[in-house]
Amino acid sequence: MNVGETQRAPWIVGVSGASGTPYAAAVLRALLDAGEGVDLVVSRASRLTLLDETGISFRDAHWQDDLREWLSLGADGKPGTFDVDVTGVRHWRAGDLAAGPSSGSYPAKGMLIVPASTACVAGVALGLSKDLLQRAASVTLKEGRPLVVAVRETPLHGQTLRHLVTLDDAGATVLPASPAFYAGATHIQHLVDFVAGRALDAVGVPHRLYRRWEGELGGGSRPV
Numbered sequence: 214m215n216v217g218e219t220q221r222a223p224w225i226v227g228v229s230g231a232s233g234t235p236y237a238a239a240v241l242r243a244l245l246d247a248g249e250g251v252d253l254v255v256s257r258a259s260r261l262t263l264l265d266e267t268g269i270s271f272r273d274a275h276w277q278d279d280l281r282e283w284l285s286l287g288a289d290g291k292p293g294t295f296d297v298d299v300t301g302v303r304h305w306r307a308g309d310l311a312a313g314p315s316s317g318s319y320p321a322k323g324m325l326i327v328p329a330s331t332a333c334v335a336g337v338a339l340g341l342s343k344d345l346l347q348r349a350a351s352v353t354l355k356e357g358r359p360l361v362v363a364v365r366e367t368p369l370h371g372q373t374l375r376h377l378v379t380l381d382d383a384g385a386t387v388l389p390a391s392p393a394f395y396a397g398a399t400h401i402q403h404l405v406d407f408v409a410g411r412a413l414d415a416v417g418v419p420h421r422l423y424r425r426w427e428g429e430l431g432g433g434s435r436p437v
Contacts (some may be wrong), residue, residue, distance in 0.1 A: 221252035223303065225314050225324040225353070227346040230258025231365040233328035233390055234266050235278045235288040235401075239409035240327045242284055242297055243420045247413075251302045252314055252321065253280070253345045258330070276304045288402040304312070314349035323359035323416050324350055327409070328390055332364050338383075339374035353383045359416045360385040363408065386415045396424040 226246055228237045235262060237259075244251050253276075255263075261272045263412060267286055271279045280299050286293030305312040313319040326346070333346065342348040353360045362385050364377065377387045392404035403423070409423035 220252050220320055222320040222322050224322050224418070225252045225254065227254045227256070227324060227326040227329075227331035227349060228259045228263075228335075229256050229326060229328060229330045229346060230262050231328040231333070232262060233258070233363075233365040234263045234283070235286075235405045236365070236390055236408050236412075237327045238284050238286065238323060239288070239402075239405050239422065241280075241302070242295060243293065243409055243413055243422055244418060245297065245299070245301050247418050247420060249301070249322075249418060253302050253304045254307055254312075254314065254349060255304075256307045256333070256344060256346050258332075261308060265372055272349035273304070273306055274336045277302075278395065280304070288405040289400070294402075305345055307346055309345055310342075310348060312345050315345060315351050317350075317356045321353070321358065323361075324353040325361040325363070325412055325416065326350060327361070327363040327412055328365035329362045331364070331369075331376075334362060334364055334373060334376050334380065337362070337385075344375050354383050354385065357384065361388050361412050361415045362386065363388045363390050363412055365390040388412055388415060395408040395426060 255271055259320050263269055263271055269283050284297040285293055285295050302404040336347040340351055342351050362380055390408045392407045398404050406422040410420055413420045
C-alpha cells in the first residue's frame with residue numbers, strides 16, 4: 214500500500230444455514246448502500262437454505278452473478294426488486310481457513326452473522342472454528358471487534374440459551390431475528406428490513422431501513 218492510500222477495512226458478513234436468507238440480503242444491501250466494504254462468507258449449509266428459499270445456487274466460481282441475482286430479490290421472492298452493485302464485496306470460500314478473515318492481523322471493522330443457526334451459535338461459543346465463518350467470528354471476538362449474532366430459531370432450548378449467554382459474556386451482541394410491528398409494516402420486506410436495520414444499529418452503520426420510534430402512539434397504524 215502506498216503512502217496516503219486508505220486501507221480497506223470491511224465488515225465481514227457470515228451467512229449460516231438457518232432459515233432467513235432475506236435477512237442476510239437486506240444487511241448486505243444496506244452495507245453496500247452505506248458505502249461499506251463487505252467480506253462475504255457463505256457456509257455450505259446456507260447454500261442449501263438459499264437454494265430452498267430462493268431457487269438460487271450459490272457457486273464459488275460464479276459468486277458475483279449468483280450474489281447479484283440473490284440481492285435483487287425482494288423478501289417476497291420477486292426478482293428485480295433491487296438493483297445492487299456488488300463490486301464492494303469480496304467473497305471467501307467457507308472452507309478456506311487460510312483466508313484473510315482467519316487472522317487477527319487482517320483489517321476488518323467487525324462481523325455480522327445473519328442469520329445464525331443454533332449449530333453456528335454452538336460452534337462460535339465453543340471456539341470450534343470448523344470453517345471460515347466460525348473462525349472469523351472467533352477472531353472478531355479475540356480482537357475485541359463488534360460481533361452481531363442474529364440467531365434465527367424457535368423455540369430455543371437450554372443448551373442454545375447457554376451458548377448465547379457465553380457469546381454475550383464474550384462481548385458479542387445477540388440479536389434474535391424478531392421483527393417489530395410498531396414501524397407501520399405493510400409488507401414482508403418491511404419486517405425483514407427492521408431486523409436488518411437493528412443489526413446495523415448494533416454496529417453503528419447508518420441506514421434508512423425502518424421508521425424509528427419517536428414517542429408517539431399510533432405510529433404503527435400509519436403505513437411506511
